[in-house]
Amino acid sequence: MDKHIEKIQKYLHNGRAEDMDNRIERLRKYIDEILLNMKDTEERRCAYLHLYGVSQACAMIALKRNQNVELATMAGMLHDLHSYKTMNTENHAEKGAVLARQILEELSLTTEDETDLICSAILNHSSKAITHSSFDEVLKDADVLQHCLYNTLFPVMEHEKCRYQKLLTEFGILQNL
Numbered sequence: 001m002d003k004h005i006e007k008i009q010k011y012l013h014n015g016r017a018e019d020m021d022n023r024i025e026r027l028r029k030y031i032d033e034i035l036l037n038m039k040d041t042e043e044r045r046c047a048y049l050h051l052y053g054v055s056q057a058c059a060m061i062a063l064k065r066n067q068n069v070e071l072a073t074m075a076g077m078l079h080d081l082h083s084y085k086t087m088n089t090e091n092h093a094e095k096g097a098v099l100a101r102q103i104l105e106e107l108s109l110t111t112e113d114e115t116d117l118i119c120s121a122i123l124n125h126s127s128k129a130i131t132h133s134s135f136d137e138v139l140k141d142a143d144v145l146q147h148c149l150y151n152t153l154f155p156v157m158e159h160e161k162c163r164y165q166k167l168l169t170e171f172g173i174l175q176n177l
Helices: 002-012 017-021 023-036 041-065 069-078 081-086 092-107 112-124 134-149 158-170
Strands: none
Touching: 023 041, 023 069, 023 081, 023 092, 041 069, 041 081, 041 134, 069 092, 069 112, 069 134, 081 092, 092 112, 112 134, 134 158
16 A cells, blocks of 8 residues: 555656655655545545645645745644544544644654644634634635535535635635625
8 A cells, every 4th residue: 555655646746756755745644544544435535535625725825825835734634634533523623733733743744833833723723703813714714615615516504604705705706605
């Protein structure tokens, strides 16, 4: 299985193995090991789509808002990992922040300040009705964006409508819900 993952990673990087040692790829490799061990294939598919979808949305929103793209990408990758790893969503934001800190420290990927920034975003990502730091808001908005774009034929959840409409406006998309 490791050879398969390496092959995919090299393909994604046009064969440049040196790019695979950056912090995002080191974290992705760690997360992939967790996801690959999920027994339920449907939940595994959802985990990949959601975690990496939110991660990419974080990158796009962070670029637009002049936030740290690398750290935002990492926050997106980690934000719901606890839920998928344990198949338990109870207090998932709090438990997710704890797991994220453990992973970042175990892999020595981030400074203490960077870890605090990522973990704050994860801790606060479910509090969509409250405004937190600019960095925290990137993850919240990316989470909403992924939920809403997962299948555009699904109705937007009521508690995400306002945030989603603001995102559409921010990106110059003139569509009212």
